[in-house]
Amino acid sequence: MDNNDNNKDRNRDTKTRDDNTSAVGEVLLRILITAIVIGIAALLTPGFRINGLWSLILASVVIALLDYLVQKIAGVDASPFGRGLTGFIVAAIILYVTKFIVPGFNISVWGAIIGALVIGILDAIIPGRAM
Template sequence: MTGWVGAIVRLIVSAFVLLGIGFLLPGVEVIGFTNALIAAVVIALIGYLLESVLGEDISPQGRGIVGFITAAIVIYVTQYFVVGMAVTVIGSLLAALVIGIVDAFVPTQLR
């Protein structure tokens, strides 16, 4: 899938992953699919902005632990933009780990 359809599918899948993470992991709370979808959009935008400014080395696919920590920070910061989301520091680290594992099995070109 390419273009807008791929982007929409990626955001919907990301929203479901966030809902699952919120259900399974302590320290992560996402209330409802709409908030999960908004969180997925916010995470994508913050990630895009960081990669634009700091380069691809900052992405989770770029440099191992640096990318992992960056992903955790992005997830943690997202809670300040999404009303129905609450994340602890440990929760953001666990969420970054789970999202990284899911992304390894379902790789996408959209970043």
Template sequence: MDEKRNDNAGMGIGSIIARVIVSAIVLAIVAFLTPGFTINGIWPLLIAAVVIAVIDYLIQKVTGFDASPFGRGVSGFVVSAAIIYLTGYIVRGFHVGIISAIIAALIIGVINAILPGRKVL
């Protein structure tokens, strides 16, 4: 029980906002580096970061599966690409093709491996 409380202790509103901002920055970098992946403005970028975080949270709560691109091997990579692709259908101004989502998941996985702390997206 104490372990669970310690896991959630750092998830205050400030921490959540910081994670969304960092995720938005990573998404912007990934969109810049990935052909066929465009984000039309700051609002679609921020909304997409929130949508991806919510979908990832729901998948993790329902299935217990961590959708990190390298967190669960090939299956985590595929789920991460699917989340990015699905976000393109949910968020207006966020456009990504299936190949672009796969490339984006790869780039995000590399960024997650480089940055310290919990995964970015």
């Protein structure tokens, strides 16, 4: 193996590490933005309540994971306005399902529907991707 091959291997390893670091950063940013948007939506939506910061953080992680799974399995983006009616319905379902996973995250069916609408509006205002 000559120096060019060694340099290529070294560059490939560095690129893989950089890609992994950027992926972790994207996930953390996505969770942070989701937490902000979900917190605001809970304040503005009747029938939607979050009891404490830890419930908000855990709900953000769960929502981000459910969004990721739905996107990978069904190919549907759960952005309330990004994918039309389907995305809106999926966002409302994800919000409602989170109720059963996260203690302190309480939402009614109507709260999930209105919450998905509020999240869609906030998603259009706040840069980044909330759901």
